Amino acid sequence: MKNILVFSLFILCYISLNAQPLNKVTPELMLRIAEEQLAEKDYYRALEWYEQYYDEVRDKSIAYKIANMHYMLRDYNKAESWYKRVVNKDKDGYFPDAQLQLARSQKALGNYDEAILSYQDFLSAESTDHNIVMIARKELEGAQMARTMKPVEGISVANAGKEVNTAMSESGVAIAPDGTLYFASMQAEKEIVIDGKQGNYFARLFSATRQPDGTFSEPRELDNEVNREGYHVGSVAITPDGNDIYFTRAGLEGNILSESKIFTATKTGSTWGAATELANINGSYIAKHPCIGELYGRQVMFFSANIEGGKGGYDIYYATRNSDGTFELPTNVGEVVNTLGDEETPSYRDGKLYFSSNGQAGLGGFDVFVSEWNGVNFSTPKNMGKDINSSCDDRFFVLDKEGYQGYLVSNRIGTTSLKSKTCCDDIFAVNIERITANLTALTLEKDKALQGATIQLVDISANTTNSQTNGEGNEFKFPLMLDHEYKIIASKKGYYNDTLVFNTLSLKKSQVFEKKLNLRPVPPPPPPVEETVVTANEPIRLNNIYYNYDDDKILQDAEEDLGYLKTLLDQYPDMVIELSSHTDARGNDAYNMALSQRRAESAKQWLVQRGVAEARIKPVGYGESVILNQCANGVKCSDEEHRFNRRTEFKIIAGPTSIVIKKIKKKDGTVVEDRPNVPTPPPAPRAVDVPKKEKQKQAGKVAFSWDKKYIEFGSFKKGLKKSHTYNFTNTGTEDVEIDLVSACDCTTTEWTRGVIKPGGKGKIDIVFDSAKKEEPDEVIDVDVFLKNKDPKTKASMVERVQFHYKLTK
Template sequence: MKRLVFLVTLGTLSAAVAYAQPLNRSTPDANRKSAEEAEAASNPYEALELYDKVYDETKDREIAIKIAKLEYELRDYTRAERAFGRLVLRDRKNELTELKYWYAMSMKYNGKYAEAIDMFNQYINDSAADPGLVTLAKREIAGCEIGKKAKQPENLIVANLGKKANSPQTESSPSYSGGELYYTSLQSKEVIVVDGKEGDWYSKVYTAAKSGGSEYGEPTALGQQINREDWHQGNVSVSPDGRTMYFTRVQLIEGGQGIAESKIYYSTKGSDGWGAANEVVGVNGDYVAKHPCEGELFGEKVLFFVANMPGGKGGFDIYYAPKKTDGVFGIPVNLGEVINTDAEEASPFYQDGKLYFSSNGHPNIGGLDVFESQWNGSVWSAPKPLPLGVNSSVDDQFYTRLPDGMSGFLVSNRPGPNNLKSKTCCDDIYAWEIERIKVDLTASTFRRRRRGEKENPPLKGCTVQIYDVTEKDPARVDERTNAAANNFDFTLLPEKSYQVIATHDGYVPDTLEFNTVGVKRSTSVQKKLTLRLLRREPEYDTIRINEPIRLSNIYYDFNKW
């Protein structure tokens, strides 16, 4: 279906690695040959550098096409858009029809959704368009339409873990357990050149602790029981109970031209730490197995993972295998076409009946977007994309959630503080958090001013009650008395209606109502209640007319009347 084959990094290993080639030629023809050799040896950075030199001297259109493809492959979408754009605009004879598709894809990765839609439509309406790419273009248009409307929730906070945890190279698969963040990384500050002098350049499993805010401190590599010498370790995931660690061990084909082996391993945690790793039984085979994550289906523990085994829906699909005992699983089962597409699925994560995963086969706003699907006991619901902030115009994967469901981590190549080459070349770990929206109410009580007073003076000793009147029957949620001052602090919830009542002996109560409907961020509210002095009714004697009145104990002098 795809005419152009680009290196797509879906988390098995995603790194800036160059395999050394001789650089003893300097003529355009010599540089072209060296560039082709570098490209064949899976050395795109060196190939790009050489092709740039050739183009500077020759202005050869075929070289310009190679440069545009390599920029796209290396996820430098700004330069790729510029390179494809020049080629398309200069194509007077309409000989480069397919490049319109990749030009549109580059614009989509740069978040230029309206422009991308226009270019996708130009490609679709071109009589020379490839039918397979036309189908993909229509799906990409659907994703661009979503992107045009996407808005990040105001209470969603996403932050880079910082330059200590994230290296200029690529980080992957964050998994939080026992107060530590586990993840895999090459921990290199430059492009790794494999020339026999590169030393220990293998990806390892690291742990890091929080250092403040959203940032984490310097990572520490786990021991050799996990990080096997001369192997790449990747895709770490710790089970919810913290007892089992799953990860992959990967060997590359000599020369870096693909993956020779990628299998899932596990380690059990004991009193003295993580034990020796063993290969998981039941899920590995003559295919790439990656992205393990423990979950639950049909009331039993299962292992979700990703593989390109024969008979799947597309390139890499998500599977599950029922757990028999530690490290032993049953026959893998494909999650089916509701989840898996003809493209790529990646990084499953399961929590509370929901599967979170990344895919570029469902309509998306970038490349790999994070989706969620609900398990109802028998089938999965149609996947829904997570909001902007979790998803971006580039690749977003390895989404995880902490037990509270209000925070977690993800991996993205969105522009960050640590850029090895381009702003979008390499993956960093990000922390996300849904801010718990609260409304801090300060209620102040006052006495209504008397004649001659300019202001209502503070009234101490009041009692303030808060009622939730959202529903038909009001419910008292808080009550406080303050004998020393006239201020009362309460924490309220969003999307509620409240009634506030202030009382004091000898005063008429004051009441007010307000609501927190539509509040999107935590905020503070101040309200004043003014109580009026209760007037005492005067006491009166009742006198009835035309009735005799008896006066007692009245005496007169004798013989005076």
């Protein structure tokens, strides 16, 4: 786990062997030759001899060695086959890691279902290595995640092409500020023979320019100040100003990294100056994969190293860059990023640290992750998802300055490989769909197009404003910035503004935001008003307080006038009034006299329940004694004409000798009392439900039990009617009688008349007419006024039920 390839098969080499004919080679000689080739790091030759030796002796320890070599060379098909052979033969558990390596091979092949079973078999066996168990659990989690993970939308990954990729491995990519691609390669198309004529078998740094068609110019090798004979040079990073380059010079023993240090060089004209080893960064450990970033407002270098005391194998560190170009001592970025496994190949852009890890839950091998810096800490790393990641190794992920093009290095299927399909790394081009955000705003009046409006788009994040006026239409279009907050203000002369707030945060794909703004017309100014002085004993008619024939129930229209009368009583707190009620001439005189008295009492009760003292109101019923039109006894009249006589009036009988009432002169010349914005007073406090035990103690108390006190009518089209019956039980110890049921003018009510004994039942029937409502969404109160009096306040007791509606178009 800890011996990680720096270039992943930069060297595929062999040493010449004067082999004898196979039929003369003994098993002992086969083994000796294999071990000699392995000592020379000639893995492919060693494998040939080990496999021949295994065919002769069937030694499971040799099978395990062969499996490990195939896995190291990233031939996962052969590794899986040999690990299966070991697992099947290893009945005594001599090679416990074979099961884990089998799972890793299957995962690298993308066979996640098989890998999950192999991981579970490994974890079910007892293991004394706690770290290995923890790593295996994380790898199992990754396999389970990969099984259902879908490719990330808007991202494409493709081989960068033969101009930069060869049959050998490429590595260490970086993007210069001008977009030039830097990378490490041996630029070889066949095996390098160490004892042959080809002398330079070390990786060097190259640069290439990406063409508009996606191809690359011919790679240009950097000069000898950077590329040094006898070292593998790679893992390049360039400062944002393009003036300094950082890179590694490494040594390999076969395919295993034995040493690596980070160097720097400064640009002189068009070439790089002499390279120097970085102080403080390098030490008695392997330092690799430098990149330049920023933390705490200062430039830093991120790099990977196996410094003693780290979290796992290779961890990511950072070192702060001083103004003179030197660096401070390294600091581990912490366990949020670093794991028991290896973290490598960091790159940094706009507060985001990209890196590869085999210790996080991934799709297989090394996966690319991203962690965001919030000014204090790094966030929990997030897997970059399928396509960026594969079941194989995916490393060296970088993005250009705009963030829509980049590269990664991978041995996934699709590489130009010299040996197995996954032996060698290629550079892959990453293209991220450019996410755009746009706004289409529509101005409307009652859901119909409103032309001639102005839209102001306020960018709250950038503190800027953009404005458009459309005199011929109602559509407005604006481009938007990603991850910004906005406010839209729609305006037009003669209309109230409408405002909306929205944002473009965390968009995963391009989006057009469609917003509708409804403007309400400003009402015309109120007509001119004049003031009239009303003196004591002068009757004032309350124009809207009418009654149905033979009924003392206050109609919904009456509540506005009664509310106005309450306002006058509040305005003149010492005023005492006579509240008189009149009937029409139908019916006998005595009955009408009693009916009018009940009506006057009903109007008084309405006011008392809303806080007016009883002593300030004298209810008087005049019956049919004061008829205002010709509709006296025996005269045939329409119901509307009779209704004109069914009225309520008031006059001052104590307190101020006169009061001022504002009058509005209408266009037709008529004059009415001004009652602008007079709110309907709140209902009197309702009766409180008494607990059962308290009811037994408190004789003579009023209590109700409702089947439902709140009804949800739900959503329906305006114009429809809804009805409901509220059922109740008199659970108190006193007779109750309903005096009045009041709701909005959109609701008619009916109720159980007469006395309801304790234990008796009653009901309230309502019919809601939505055509009379402008509010699209409201809770309506239905107040039930009782003839029963509160023993303390002497006011009528009140119960309340409710219903809710929501109107659709």
